[in-house]
Amino acid sequence: MRLLIIEDDREAAAYLAKAFREAGxxxxxxxxxxxxxxxAEGGDYDVLVVDRMLPKLDGLSLIRSxxxxxxxxPVLILSALGQVDDRVKGLRAGGDDYLPKPYAFSELLARAEVLARRRAVAPGTAEATAYRVGELELDRLSHRVSRAGQEILLQPREFRLLEYLxxxxxQVVTRTMLLEHVWDYHFDPQTNVIDVHVSRLRAKVDKGFERPLIHTIRGAGYMVRADEARGA
Structure with a gap:
């Protein structure tokens, strides 16, 4: 699940982002x-978590737009305004769920996952919850990965890396794309973190199989494909 947290409290936003990442x-x-x-308009997100009281453009106006x-x-609204009328206004503005502050992160996580599942079963979106390349299968909702029927156990970061690939x-996936969408870095930390994780992922996905699925495209990045790669 990929989320966008729109929250003007920097510490609260950082806490939520860290908590969601730790949940995989x-x-x-x-x-x-x-x-x-x-x-939100330019990104590919499964759920938006939106604080109602925001600078420059308030949460309800943002959702309406x-x-x-x-x-x-799907949009989950967070707000210190928790009266019935407040919740009704949020839902009528286009929100899908409304969680008053203070809240427990476990409940926020559960509600976000429910919204992601509802989106997954909506017409025309089912393909976004599971991916298959050759004999390799990944299910985003159950966090299960298998190849030729054999389950592959991945760490959360490895799962996100494989999901993105x-x-x-x-298609060629560049280092910059991986840094921004898997590591949430908007700069290059000048480390070999990507190479290390791709190597670990290869060891789990390709080891013991005749045809590799994860390919290095020299000078460009990485690619997952079922056919044999030339010069990879």
Whole structure:
């Protein structure tokens, strides 16, 4: 699950992003409504977690604008305003769920996962919950990976890396793309962290099989594909 957290409290946003990542999900953050709107409109997110009281563009206006643009990504509203009328306004603005503050992260996580599942079973979106490349299968909802019927156990970061590669199967995935979408870095830390994780992933996915699925594209990046790669 990939989330966008739009929250103006920097510490709260950082805490939520860290908690979601520790639960095995990818999370980006925006600290005001305008940035949040731009990221939500241009990003591929499963769930948006939106604080109601935001600078530059308040949460309800942000949600209305996204809905007017046809963006159907599920939205979970967070707010200190928890009265019935407040919740009704949030839902009528286009929110899919409303969680008053203070809240337990375990409940927030459960609600976000429910919204992601509902989106997954909606018409035309089922393919986004599972990926298959040759005999390799990945299920985003159950966090299960298998190849030729054999289950492969992955660490959360390895799962996110493989999910991103499989989402873009047959396409070159650059280091910059991996840093931004798997590690949430918007700069190159000048380390071999990607190479190390790809190597570990290869050892789990390709070891013992005649045909490798994870390929290095020299000078470009990486690619998952079922056919034999030339010069990889």
């Amino acid at each position: 999900h990818a999370a980006d953050t925006a600290l005001d409504g305008l940035d949040g709107y731009a990221m 996204l809905r007017e643009q046809g963006l159907a990504t 499989m989402r873009h199967a047959g």
